[in-house]
Amino acid sequence: GKDIVQFAKAVEISSPSIDGKVCKTKKGQSGTNSYGVYASESNTAGNSNRGDVALCGGTGNTSTSVNASPQALKDFVVKTLLGDGSKNWPTSTAAASGTPKPETNDNAKAVAKDLVALNSDEKTIVA
Secondary structure (H helix, E strand, O other): OHHHHHHHHHHHHHOHHHHOOOOOOEEOOOOOOEEOEEOOOEEOOOOOOOOEEOOOOOEOOOOOOOEOOOOOHHHHHHHHOOOOOOOOOOOOOEOOOOOOOOOOOHHHHHHHHHHHOOOHHHHHHHO
16 A cells, blocks of 8 residues: 555656546546545445545546546545555445445556556656
């Protein structure tokens, strides 16, 4: 957990544009402000109507309209990994009735997927 936090801080400082491409939350529905919001537990099915996600790159609630912009790696580290990697690494957590349900190593896999998707120059910067 601590290693991913240090990595994320280095990426944020060295290349904010890359930070914005890793763990970028998605809209719960098209055409609305329904991006996922990083939290310590996923709860897109809950009554929060916010689309709380603890999954890197998670999708917001389909019925919310309050999240106008996506969140990314720096937000993921602060809000989901609690700033120190003590929670949700390498696997996310969900509220009792929350979705998406955690899968083993889901956050580690999602970060890796986003890093692989970077272009060659971006990968060099990250390395």
